[in-house]
Amino acid sequence: MSTAILAQFMAELLSGRIRLVDLTQTLTPEFPTIVLPPELGQAWPFRIEEISRYDERGPAWYWNNFSCSEHTGTHFDAPVHWVTGKDQPNNAVDSIPVDNFIAAACVIDVSAEAAKNPDFLLTIDFVEKWEEKHGRIPERSWVLLRTDWSKRSGAKEYLNMAEDGAHSPGPDAEVVPWLIRERHVHGFGTESIGTDAGQAHHLNPPYPCHYFMHGNNRYGLQCLTNLDQLPPQGALILAAPLKIRNGSGSPLRVLALTPHI
Amino acid sequence: MTDATPKPKRKNPVARTRLPTLPPASRSRAALGLARAAAEGRFEMQACADCGAVQYPPREVCGSCLSERLDWREVANGGALIATTTLRHSNDPYFRERLPWRVGTVKMDAGPSVVAHVHEDCHEAGRVRLALKLDRSGQAVLHALPAEDTPNMNDSPQLRETHCDPKHRRVLVTDGRSTLGRAMVKALLDAGASTVFIGDPATWKADAGFDAFVASDPRIEPVALDVTDTDSVDRLAASIGAKVEILINTADHLRDGGVMNARDVGLARDAFDVNVLGLMRLAQAFGPTMCFRAADGTHGAVAWVNLLSIHALAALPARGAWSASKAAALSAALTLRAEFGGAGIRVMNVFPGPIDDEWEQLTPPPKLAPSAVAAAVVRGLRDGVEDLYVGDVAEELRARLRDNQKAVERELGG
Numbered sequence: 239m240s241t242a243i244l245a246q247f248m249a250e251l252l253s254g255r256i257r258l259v260d261l262t263q264t265l266t267p268e269f270p271t272i273v274l275p276p277e278l279g280q281a282w283p284f285r286i287e288e289i290s291r292y293d294e295r296g297p298a299w300y301w302n303n304f305s306c307s308e309h310t311g312t313h314f315d316a317p318v319h320w321v322t323g324k325d326q327p328n329n330a331v332d333s334i335p336v337d338n339f340i341a342a343a344c345v346i347d348v349s350a351e352a353a354k355n356p357d358f359l360l361t362i363d364f365v366e367k368w369e370e371k372h373g374r375i376p377e378r379s380w381v382l383l384r385t386d387w388s389k390r391s392g393a394k395e396y397l398n399m400a401e402d403g404a405h406s407p408g409p410d411a412e413v414v415p416w417l418i419r420e421r422h423v424h425g426f427g428t429e430s431i432g433t434d435a436g437q438a439h440h441l442n443p444p445y446p447c448h449y450f451m452h453g454n455n456r457y458g459l460q461c462l463t464n465l466d467q468l469p470p471q472g473a474l475i476l477a478a479p480l481k482i483r484n485g486s487g488s489p490l491r492v493l494a495l496t497p498h499i
Numbered sequence: 500m501t502d503a504t505p506k507p508k509r510k511n512p513v514a515r516t517r518l519p520t521l522p523p524a525s526r527s528r529a530a531l532g533l534a535r536a537a538a539e540g541r542f543e544m545q546a547c548a549d550c551g552a553v554q555y556p557p558r559e560v561c562g563s564c565l566s567e568r569l570d571w572r573e574v575a576n577g578g579a580l581i582a583t584t585t586l587r588h589s590n591d592p593y594f595r596e597r598l599p600w601r602v603g604t605v606k607m608d609a610g611p612s613v614v615a616h617v618h619e620d621c622h623e624a625g626r627v628r629l630a631l632k633l634d635r636s637g638q639a640v641l642h643a644l645p646a647e648d649t650p651n652m653n654d655s656p657q658l659r660e661t662h663c664d665p666k667h668r669r670v671l672v673t674d675g676r677s678t679l680g681r682a683m684v685k686a687l688l689d690a691g692a693s694t695v696f697i698g699d700p701a702t703w704k705a706d707a708g709f710d711a712f713v714a715s716d717p718r719i720e721p722v723a724l725d726v727t728d729t730d731s732v733d734r735l736a737a738s739i740g741a742k743v744e745i746l747i748n749t750a751d752h753l754r755d756g757g758v759m760n761a762r763d764v765g766l767a768r769d770a771f772d773v774n775v776l777g778l779m780r781l782a783q784a785f786g787p788t789m790c791f792r793a794a795d796g797t798h799g800a801v802a803w804v805n806l807l808s809i810h811a812l813a814a815l816p817a818r819g820a821w822s823a824s825k826a827a828a829l830s831a832a833l834t835l836r837a838e839f840g841g842a843g844i845r846v847m848n849v850f851p852g853p854i855d856d857e858w859e860q861l862t863p864p865p866k867l868a869p870s871a872v873a874a875a876v877v878r879g880l881r882d883g884v885e886d887l888y889v890g891d892v893a894e895e896l897r898a899r900l901r902d903n904q905k906a907v908e909r910e911l912g913g
């Protein structure tokens with residue numbers, strides 16, 4: 239039975255009735271990495287150095303060394319990333335059960351709101367209205383926040399930094415525990431540099447998405463792109479981080495399977 | 500009176516670029532004592548500890564009494580110009596390209612009669628000042644200068660061969676966002692630089708003050724440059740590399756933290772990435788083109804400046820990782836100097852004491868105003884020195900390191 243389903247799945251994929259959408263930003267040195275006060279430890283941005291390129295360093299081959307943090311580029315946040323998730327079972331990228339790397343996704347479009355207000359916060363009320371239109375968020379589903387932030391060009395626009403810090407949208411402090419308790423979501427994903435809003439350090443608790451999601455052994459995805467190509471419901475997300483021992487997260491390729499509309 | 504050197508004309512794009520030639524470089528080991536003084540802009544000669552005679556050229560023994568007890572001493576640099584001649588022929592490729600060339604004999608107040616390159620504003624039989632200058636080979640040569648400064652004196656073609664004046668030159672300041680970087684840009688503009696490319700390692704940062712500064716002078720050209728990103732350095736070199744005549748590396752990563760007394764090597768790695776590998780990335784990307792352009796017209800590529808610290812020479816344990824990176828940067832800079840030697844491009848290493856900026860907030864005075872460091876760098880370029888100690892703290896440490904390195908070590912560690 240399942241053999242037949244897989245065969246059918248492959249056939250649908252090849253015929254284009256199921257479409258693969260790449261939700262991943264290209265890793266480049268210019269892609270912004272989260273900025274903390276300069277006296278704190280900093281996440282490495284992506285850096286790349288050529289090992290050889292068909293030259294005297296290696297005549298027939300081209301390859302590079304690269305370096306980056308676990309939280310550079312499009313990346314996965316494991317529960318152990320946040321202090322609230324430190325005692326959860328299987329909370330690091332190497333110990334998370336692999337079946338958690340496939341899950342359905344609900345895409346909540348707040349791009350119009352975010353265009354008007356970069357500090358837009360997703361609320362319970364907003365999600366309930368979304369559910370009236372697109373159906374209830376199923377259990378074990380990613381909630382992805384479409385803000386069109388990935389379309390902002392250049393680090394300045396993307397980080398949107400002012401003297402009082404970054405300004406980018408995210409969830410408020412009430413909606414996150416509600417999504418966990420009432421909807422049993424799988425995790426939360428965003429297009430901006432973190433799952434929390436740019437000004438989330440002023441919320442209570444600070445960084446509520448990190449605080450509650452990881453405190454409840456849920457996951458995060460950030461720096462996603464192409465969310466505008468996904469339906470509100472019905473897409474499947476493949477998001478398998480690198481298997482780093484006790485890793486708190488990792489850059490990864492995030493793919494969405496969507497029914498062709 | 501010397502004519503002001505005119506602003507260079509736009510280059511003929513189909514003319515062959517002249518390659519650099521160098522003046523003769525071989526010297527006796529004794530004569531290298533002159534290079535030590537010239538490198539720092541001091542005027543020293545060999546003096547006999549027994550009979551007191553000052554002698555030139557330097558030798559292994561005293562020419563008067565054959566004593567081997569010879570010291571290097573600062574001596575009076577005044578003298579009388581007793582004869583001059585203007586060379587119109589030379590078999591040396593370097594001088595052939597620069598004829599006519601004026602030389603002469605100076606009877607020094609300190610004793611010896613010396614042959615020197617003579618400035619065009621010096622009058623025959625008149626009083627002159629002697630200066631030890633580094634030529635394009637990096638060797639010390641004597642220049643006779645007018646007793647009093649004359650207008651545009653530094654523009655004399657012979658003297659221009661010894662210095663790296665930023666006037667009419669295009670300069671890259673690698674980090675123009677820092678307090679020191681901005682002061683550097685300002686000083687270069689005041690010195691008549693024609694363009695200052697101002698490296699911006701954080702284009703995402705909102706800073707109205709910086710934006711206003713960039714807009715304050717049409718000669719400022721902001722460029723994205725992160726010295727930790729090879730791609731960023733290469734891209735910038737590909738776009739402006741053939742315009743950079745002086746490169747001033749102000750990029751720095753100053754943080755507190757020791758060697759054992761640090762949580763990890765993260766800070767050290769960041770400091771080395773900026774201060775050492777950053778210097779190397781810049782050298783690999785910009786150096787070869789600068790070498791090629793060292794004799795390009797009247798204002799070819801001429802100098803590379805490293806903003807180091809006096810703690811490149813004496814570790815400050817409270818900032819042990821940073822000190823180590825500065826020491827490594829100094830070592831890399833010495834190799835760079837050797838590599839640039841063939842083109843005659845000067846590598847000037849700057850050793851300031853603590854600079855009054857945000858990272859030195861808790862450092863007790865005296866601290867150097869960034870503008871004072873920038874002014875010293877411009878002065879150093881105009882004088883053509885290669886080692887520049889800036890401020891009382893640096894000069895005192897430098898003197899004491901010569902006297903008793905152990906004493907400095909114990910005190911900085913205490």
Ligand SMILES: [Zn+2]
Nearest residue numbers: 547550561564
């Ligand atoms: Zn003697």
